[in-house]
Amino acid sequence: MFSPYYFKGRRRGQDDPHDYCSMNVCLYGEERRWTMTERRAGAVSQDAAALKIGPSSIHWNADQSLTIQLDEIGTPIPQRVRGKIHLTPTFVNERSFTLDSQGRHRWRPIAPSARVEVELERPKIRWTGHAYFDRNWGDEPLEDAFVYWDWSRAGMGEESAILYNVDRRNDQPLSLALHFGADGTISEFEPPPNHRLPRTPIWRVARGSQADPGRPPRVVKTLEDTPFYSRSVISSQLLGRPVEAVHESLSLDRFRSGWVQHLLPYRMPRR
Numbered sequence: 001m002f003s004p005y006y007f008k009g010r011r012r013g014q015d016d017p018h019d020y021c022s023m024n025v026c027l028y029g030e031e032r033r034w035t036m037t038e039r040r041a042g043a044v045s046q047d048a049a050a051l052k053i054g055p056s057s058i059h060w061n062a063d064q065s066l067t068i069q070l071d072e073i074g075t076p077i078p079q080r081v082r083g084k085i086h087l088t089p090t091f092v093n094e095r096s097f098t099l100d101s102q103g104r105h106r107w108r109p110i111a112p113s114a115r116v117e118v119e120l121e122r123p124k125i126r127w128t129g130h131a132y133f134d135r136n137w138g139d140e141p142l143e144d145a146f147v148y149w150d151w152s153r154a155g156m157g158e159e160s161a162i163l164y165n166v167d168r169r170n171d172q173p174l175s176l177a178l179h180f181g182a183d184g185t186i187s188e189f190e191p192p193p194n195h196r197l198p199r200t201p202i203w204r205v206a207r208g209s210q211a212d213p214g215r216p217p218r219v220v221k222t223l224e225d226t227p228f229y230s231r232s233v234i235s236s237q238l239l240g241r242p243v244e245a246v247h248e249s250l251s252l253d254r255f256r257s258g259w260v261q262h263l264l265p266y267r268m269p270r271r
Helices: 002-010 252-256 259-264
Strands: 025-027 033-035 043-045 050-053 056-060 066-073 080-089 104-121 123-139 146-156 159-169 174-180 186-190 194-197 207-210 218-225 230-238 243-252
Touching: 002 123, 002 259, 033 066, 080 123, 104 146, 104 174, 146 207, 146 230, 146 252, 159 186, 159 207, 207 230, 243 252, 252 259
Parallel strands: none
Antiparallel strands: 025 033, 043 050, 050 056, 056 066, 066 080, 080 104, 104 123, 146 159, 146 243, 159 174, 174 186, 194 207, 218 230, 230 243
16 A cells, blocks of 8 residues: 555556555564565465565465465565564454545454464564554545545553554544453544654654553664654553553655655556
8 A cells, every 4th residue: 555656647547456466574683684576466366365576475364363374585685584473462453444435445453353374484583472454445645635644553451452543534533442351342432642752763754553541652672764654662551550652653645745755656566
């Protein structure tokens, strides 16, 4: 959905999404790597349980776990990312949420809580930990419906909380505050007050997050700092409990601007 080639293709009437697919991998820390090579429809195959994009694939197993096989080359520095990721949901959530009043954009937190096993050959990395898995899909470009959004997911032991704050282009803002119990029960709570976070250090992307009154969140670490998108780790308090969350902010006005579209191919080669 952030493909510069798809952005141009839609305006030329060449808008088959199968012709603009990629497997995005982000590694942080000492072995920091990024892959997002876009491939045409001939390199893509799909059925009810699996999706293959070039040499990489993702598929559901019979036990409702998910296996991702990776074989990609990083950009802009060509370093290989090869190996396997295995994700086991604590439970599978079947409920979807509509993000716009027209019902054109949907979001489903498939596994709000999960365990992950990462076994990479290149680079040589192996670890296990907490995980999260969701999907977004829609019937029009994101930038047509939204100006900005921020999102965060916080682990609370076997529970989790998700905040979604959306600035809609032609409608009132939307805020979702969801708590997921260990047994998969969902409870919506009153969205807490919004707090501004510092803009990203390099590209100055705006960031904000909701937190309990009088307990503003703080940025622990900025993981991704791009011209239109950021990913961070934040420390916050929700429902009276201290939490650490993965946080994302997205500026669709930045994304649709000509200078950003010009920069994106440097991080997203196309084959």
